[in-house]
Amino acid sequence: MGKLLKSPVLEILLMLILIVVGYIAMGLAAPGIDTPDDGMSAGSITLILVGFFLLSFVIALIAVIAGIGGGVIFTPIMLAFTDVNSLIVRATGLIVAMFSGLVSTGPFMKRGLANLKLCILLATSYGIGAFLGATGAIMMADSMGESGEAVIRLALGFIVICIAGYFVWGGTKMEWPEIKKVDNFTRKLGIPMPYYEESMGKVVNYEVTRAAAGMGAIMFVGILSGFFGMGGGWAAVPAMNMVMGVPLKVAAACSGVLLGMGDCIAVWPYLLKGAVIALFAAPWLVGQVLGGITGAHLLIKIKAGFVRFILIGLLFFTSFALITKGLYKLDVIDEVPIVVNGVVFLAIIVCVVLAITGKLPNPLRRSS
């Protein structure tokens, strides 16, 4: 009983009870609510809200296991497979990315794995970049109308291919980068903070270098994140790791905090423009928070390499859908028949299965 009244079980249980009771109440009330002409029925709205929550919960679990933010899965999928306006999708994507970062902030900060000083330093440049990116997205939507919708999907399609490629070949991240020289600027900042590394059973002292270059790289990540509304943990971690020499685990913990703090700046232009729609975004937020807490405490010890392959397959299929939808909206190609989509999906599924079973050529297997 005592365990139930302690964090995080207490808040997980409270949220679960509220969700179950709330959604059941909505489902029971729905048949009695009249649907106006040109409006969606209460039953359909309930199903959408429940579906969004469940999808967001699963995305949060996958994100925790794969070590990425939820936004990188949410935004491309919504842009590729729905007709929802891209500004609304990107605004909600930023909410997903932000809350997936915010919910991990508490535990990482308490354990000392994340470094507040490093996060403050990088958030100054990430925040400016993300704000510029978000404002640019709104300017583009204002000036380009329907063709802007096509360009956004096309550009994001190519970026998602690059992210998928990066996940396949893994980059050159180093768990414990060796720093030979710390520049004066970085030394004066006094960023390093020792922490207890559970897996090694010892206290780890680490150094950080090239803070100015790191800030520049993170600003670029912020622009991408704010513009496309999909978070930027996939780019922030290697930027911290390879440019500043931050240990991989610390970089991963800091990236969550950084996204949470930085996107607090980036999300407001969308919200003030009316692109954050309360009822549309709410179930995504709840799914991220509940999925993030549950995943961080219950699933973090699961070594699920297969999730990585599923994620890569998902990203490749989404990029295909984004590019074809973008080209269709630009009148370059006809709408892709559902059969073609099905064939591509099947081909990707086969590749994912082969990769999981270790039957794919070396470059793909190496990344497991």
Place this chain on the structure above:
Amino acid sequence: MIDRPTVPLSQRVFGEIVYWVTVACAILCILGPVVAFTDMDKNVINPHYLMENIFDGMAPDFEEQELQSMASAGQNVLTVEDADKFSDPEDVDREIKIRISDANSSEELILESIDTDTDTITLATALSNSYSLDEEAEVAEVTIWEGAKDDVKGGHFWMDHITTGDGLTQFGLALGCGVGFFAMIAAGLIFIIREKSFGWALGSFWIAFMIAVSATGVIALH
């Protein structure tokens, strides 16, 4: 037994504030939609229309276009600043509604086609009223905020509608979007008072300031 390093108070307080406010936001976002369902008409936008319009691909915002020549009753072709800003009905699988208005009158019409070469838009039915350039006539695509109470167009509408379902949910979202502000202020104060680290306090306040500026919309680059 290894002595674990002490995590600085500023960091612990920052983490606790962010975590618990985030959980509070999630609870508000669970309760908000349930309240919205208790009386659909009491919301700022009726969820029946809101969700239908969102999935139809309707935009959250549209910059009004000034009419470039006088439009008389019975006419169905309008000259605008940039026809490309309108959704082309031939490209999207939905009905595009537009609103034309000047100081004297206003009406909602269905868009039939756009011509980007001549910057003209053709309507499915003829205009009922006449619109003059002197009265600054404007044309705009109808957005998802059409019909919202008090002409709300998003943003901080929760301040005046906190008791409505969507107002309460928007409050939850806004609180979460602003959590960095409160946490950074608290961390900054601890940096000054307990840790005597004035540079990092300045950094914390700078981020809080950026969040505040962004939230108020004081700086907009467009």
